[in-house]
Amino acid sequence: MSALAARRRTLPGFGLTMGLTLSWLSIIILIPLAGLFLKSLELSPEQFWNILSSRRTLNALRVSFGLAFAAASVNLVMGSIIVWALVRYRFPGRRIFDAIVDVPFALPTAVAGVALTALFAEKGWLGAPLAALGIKVAFTPVGIFVAMIFIGIPFVVRTVQPVLQDLDPEIEEAAGSLGASRWQTIIRVILPSLAPALLTGLALAFARAVGEYGSVIFIAGNLPNVSEIAPLLIVIRLSEFRYADATAIAVVMLVVSFVIIFAVNRLQRWARSRVPAR
Amino acid sequence: MTMQIADSVSLPASDAKAHAAAARDNLRTEPRAVRIVIIALAVIFLTVFVVLPLVVVFAQALSRGILAYFAALAEPEALAAIKLTLIVAAISVGLNLVFGLVAAWAIAKFDFPGKTFLITLIDLPFSVSPVISGLVFVLLFGAQGYFGTWLRDHDIQILFAVPGIALATTFVTFPFVARALIPLMQEQGTQEEEAAISLGASGLQTFFRVTLPNIKWGVLYGVLLCNARAMGEFGAVSVVSGHIRGETNTMPLLVEILYDEYQFVAAFAIASLLAMLALITLIAKTVLERHLDEGQDAGDH
Numbered sequence: 001m002s003a004l005a006a007r008r009r010t011l012p013g014f015g016l017t018m019g020l021t022l023s024w025l026s027i028i029i030l031i032p033l034a035g036l037f038l039k040s041l042e043l044s045p046e047q048f049w050n051i052l053s054s055r056r057t058l059n060a061l062r063v064s065f066g067l068a069f070a071a072a073s074v075n076l077v078m079g080s081i082i083v084w085a086l087v088r089y090r091f092p093g094r095r096i097f098d099a100i101v102d103v104p105f106a107l108p109t110a111v112a113g114v115a116l117t118a119l120f121a122e123k124g125w126l127g128a129p130l131a132a133l134g135i136k137v138a139f140t141p142v143g144i145f146v147a148m149i150f151i152g153i154p155f156v157v158r159t160v161q162p163v164l165q166d167l168d169p170e171i172e173e174a175a176g177s178l179g180a181s182r183w184q185t186i187i188r189v190i191l192p193s194l195a196p197a198l199l200t201g202l203a204l205a206f207a208r209a210v211g212e213y214g215s216v217i218f219i220a221g222n223l224p225n226v227s228e229i230a231p232l233l234i235v236i237r238l239s240e241f242r243y244a245d246a247t248a249i250a251v252v253m254l255v256v257s258f259v260i261i262f263a264v265n266r267l268q269r270w271a272r273s274r275v276p277a278r
Numbered sequence: 279m280t281m282q283i284a285d286s287v288s289l290p291a292s293d294a295k296a297h298a299a300a301a302r303d304n305l306r307t308e309p310r311a312v313r314i315v316i317i318a319l320a321v322i323f324l325t326v327f328v329v330l331p332l333v334v335v336f337a338q339a340l341s342r343g344i345l346a347y348f349a350a351l352a353e354p355e356a357l358a359a360i361k362l363t364l365i366v367a368a369i370s371v372g373l374n375l376v377f378g379l380v381a382a383w384a385i386a387k388f389d390f391p392g393k394t395f396l397i398t399l400i401d402l403p404f405s406v407s408p409v410i411s412g413l414v415f416v417l418l419f420g421a422q423g424y425f426g427t428w429l430r431d432h433d434i435q436i437l438f439a440v441p442g443i444a445l446a447t448t449f450v451t452f453p454f455v456a457r458a459l460i461p462l463m464q465e466q467g468t469q470e471e472e473a474a475i476s477l478g479a480s481g482l483q484t485f486f487r488v489t490l491p492n493i494k495w496g497v498l499y500g501v502l503l504c505n506a507r508a509m510g511e512f513g514a515v516s517v518v519s520g521h522i523r524g525e526t527n528t529m530p531l532l533v534e535i536l537y538d539e540y541q542f543v544a545a546f547a548i549a550s551l552l553a554m555l556a557l558i559t560l561i562a563k564t565v566l567e568r569h570l571d572e573g574q575d576a577g578d579h
């Protein structure tokens with residue numbers, strides 16, 4: 001190992017490229033993020049607490065985190081079904097559906113926002129039939145939920161898909177030939193192998209939905225305490241020049257994202273130690 | 279003789295393999311009704327949540343006919359937004375391309391402690407809310423920010439101007455090129471570069487003549503995704519732009535303004551350009567992924 005490391009060092013440019021990488025990373029990412037935390041330290045704990053415990057902030061955080069979790073859960077279930085259909089079955093248009101899973105990644109969020117609003121508004125293609133059933137989507141919290149589902153689809157599908165593709169078929173065959181029913185095999189054999197990937201997908205979809213702004217604000221209605229998401233409240237506080245409020249909310253959201261990154265890293269380590277590569 | 283033996287052995291073997299495969303498939307599939315329900319659920323879900331939103335963009339953009347569509351795109355405000363979007367994308371993609379190549383060289387070609395942590399730091403912008411990505415620059419360069427007074431004294435405009443928009447976009451698109459290149463370059467190892475160096479090539483010659491040709495599809499892949507995100511970024515840019523009409527509005531920001539003014543045809547016309555960008559990006563991405571897979575297979579043999 002040390003011999004390998006020594007040999008690798010024979011290539012030139014390590015000091016230069018590493019120095020440039022760290023400098024550029026610091027200028028663009030680390031210093032700006034540190035500035036945010038530094039700014040929040042200017043607040044006394046009491047001020048910090050007062051901002052966060054105000055009714056409007058609490059409701060915005062509740063809307064963002066609650067609906068993001070609900071949407072990520074829907075993505076977990078529907079994502080699993082989509083992955084199963086794409087990996088295990090052959091049907092007309094399969095490759096096209098496989099490709100369009102990435103649309104929420106690629107479509108600018110503002111475009112997704114206006115498109116979903118047009119679709120689910122009371123006179124929209126889907127909004128009209130839903131309104132006839134008495135369900136209002138656009139300009140209600142349901143609209144936020146729908147937008148968050150849209151934005152989260154690819155995370156679950158693209159995390160779970162390669163794992164299901166690489167799953168050793170012999171394990172399933174063994175379970176089947178030992179007399180397990182198909183359902184038992186799926187629940188007891190396949191699902192545990194996919195668990196780390198499923199949880200990673202859930203966490204990534206949740207993290208994205210919590211911070212999402214563009215695709216949500218058009219359809220949300222943005223009524224304070226009801227359908228106002230936390231990122232929008234940050235923007236509103238900024239436009240009111242209430243920087244302290246914006247900073248406090250942002251710090252809470254950043255800390256949650258860091259916890260999620262940490263959890264995802266752990267999950268991936270767990271996945272590597274559990275599922276032997278084929 | 280050896281050939282014949284090989285043939286006579288391999289034929290029954292492949293036959294047996296086919297039988298075994300058939301038996302396997304029975305153990306690894308579900309009843310027909312279940313299969314149909316699962317496929318139907320997947321197709322309906324993707325149609326409602328992905329296909330219809332895409333279709334509705336074009337339907338709305340063309341709802342008053344093709345002439346109204348092109349008239350909306352020819353508005354000076356629309357042209358200014360398109361121009362600004364292209365400028366900002368060029369700056370941030372350029373910066374991130376250079377950074378991505380430099381970072382990937384350091385990370386993929388050398389061993390050092392803390393590598394995983396460094397990659398996590400590069401990935402950070404993926405998990406920061408776009409609004410916060412803009413906010414951090416307001417806190418640095420805004421009137422109440424750390425450098426606010428200094429910038430005002432020296433008459434330098436960063437916020438509510440092109441530099442701020444480019445910075446926020448660079449922040450948001452920071453990981454794309456590096457993340458496309460690191461795994462690719464790790465997989466390719468260092469043997470070819472070492473050979474070049476030992477034959478007397480300089481570091482830069484080695485990079486441009488040996489490394490770059492090997493990773494060209496990966497570079498293109500990273501640039502493609504980086505560019506799509508740079509042109510489409512909304513939240514971060516919205517916070518730093520100041521929404522000065524005709525000056526600091528990128529295409530996504532103009533979509534919002536026109537939409538809020540009930541100019542739906544114009545809003546969806548701009549949106550349709552961005553949707554086309556997304557579709558072209560996806561098609562190119564699919565093609566590039568095929569190239570990258572082939573490259574890897576060739577490397578395996």
